[in-house]
Amino acid sequence: MKSIAIVGSGAIGGFYGAMLARAGEDVRFLMRADLDTVRRNGLRVLAPFGEFRIEHPRVAADPAALGPVDLVIVAWKTTSNPELARVLPPLLHERTVVLTLQNGLGAEEEIAALVGAERTLGGLCFIGINRTAPGVIANPVEGTLTLGEFRRPAGERVRTLAETFQRAGVLASVTDNLDEARWQKLVWNVPFSGLAIAAGGITTDRILADPGLAQLARDLMAEVLAGAAAVGHAIPDSYADYQMGRTPPLGAYRPSSLIDWAEGRAVEVESIWGEPVRRAAAVGQTLPRIEALYFLLRALTAQRQART
């Protein structure tokens, strides 16, 4: 890659952008809230392997000031995607590739509709990361990045991109089935992020300590598997066992959606809960518990938006 633009330079975008910049890539950051601070103080990352700062990153609030570039990484929340139609065009030349690192289902489709399916890539971030202050990103848990093509097996392009991330110190891997990987990630996200919000703003240990919520988490996982199977992905039951089993060691963990909710920010209700329900329904599979949770979360978040 010759040049990279990061769209949405919060925790995820700021972290991966800073890692790539630190490795010498030409990274440019589209940001709004932290723009002045980052211009003044640079972009600071507190990682397990140590701390570093990108001193004078190229930052702007206007995409025309950053592009066109060879690679766009979309890293803001899916709730901001309606802005992509405005933000992406100035970042594109004829061969620009767009990688979404967003949660849930549907982001690749939104991007493909704007730039074409053949230029669309997706990635899943399994990582603990927070923006702790303007321009400061804490990455307490080293994680992995899974990259894939939109509706195609991975090819040379994705492998080259994974190598770029690996050279930058990111544990990147490649999947031939991005859509299945997205459904797999939902196996944990749908129950634990959803119940954390709907059951009153509670951490994952309290979900597990409540027998009803723990059973509901299990049943929600089973519905994610049923939805995945309905659209053609055979995720084994043992994967749900694994996801349940890895949760107790997380302790009083706050899923990122709960943090968004608790801090009054938008929650990715459509991509995490709405889209799996719609995709399963499109092939005749009802996911009743996920749908109920989706409708409740949609109502709860809509009420908050109405108040603010």
Next chain:
Amino acid sequence: MKSIAIVGSGAIGGFYGAMLARAGEDVRFLMRADLDTVRRNGLRVLAPFGEFRIEHPRVAADPAALGPVDLVIVAWKTTSNPELARVLPPLLHERTVVLTLQNGLGAEEEIAALVGAERTLGGLCFIGINRTAPGVIANPVEGTLTLGEFRRPAGERVRTLAETFQRAGVLASVTDNLDEARWQKLVWNVPFSGLAIAAGGITTDRILADPGLAQLARDLMAEVLAGAAAVGHAIPDSYADYQMGRTPPLGAYRPSSLIDWAEGRAVEVESIWGEPVRRAAAVGQTLPRIEALYFLLRALTAQRQART
């Protein structure tokens, strides 16, 4: 009836007790919170037909000071039923009959376990009623009272009791199938009382105005019908249509469970949401949306109790 004890003299117990006392019945009130006020000021009812006051009702906090009586009317919330084992015995003579006017499923079973199935009656109150101040009950909407035997068709005993209520000005009727009548009442209560709480403390008009919540209400109703069918009660789909249709005219209605929740009082989670799920499960029928709502409501109310 020669003598009647009201167990739980809040809105429901206070109202029906006052109506019976006004008609000349020997009514005795078991009460705690409002005891001193009612001793001093009497029991006041603001009804559609006018206002009246029972000047010096016989009231006590100790059941031994009231009984034994011929009829006990249990009118507190089902969440207080663990106290029945202590409260009922002093109120009973050999032929005392116990009538529960409580919500949801399971109250007759709890009472039958204490006094015997043959002495157990149940009733359903379709009425708008609130305790607006200590000893003051507002009854803005005249309603009906449906009486039945526990697991038996109605007989002479229930008809006589209904006549007693009718003489007191209460629109009482008799059902041969109390259990089915209880499932019918859940058709409205499960969705609207439950979503009013779980969707953030909202009135029924806001449930209907949200397309997702309105659909979920519909789907929850369908599950109540499925549960009823599984235990042997054929409630037609048109009954759900009727219950949906009667809701918009209620306007910004606050179900009594929402009022309980909003005012920090106990919510009848087990009898309204838990027991239908358990009864359907016992005959092999899963009610996934009601179960999800039940687990969420149980967790939400348990958290509140843990805080207080």
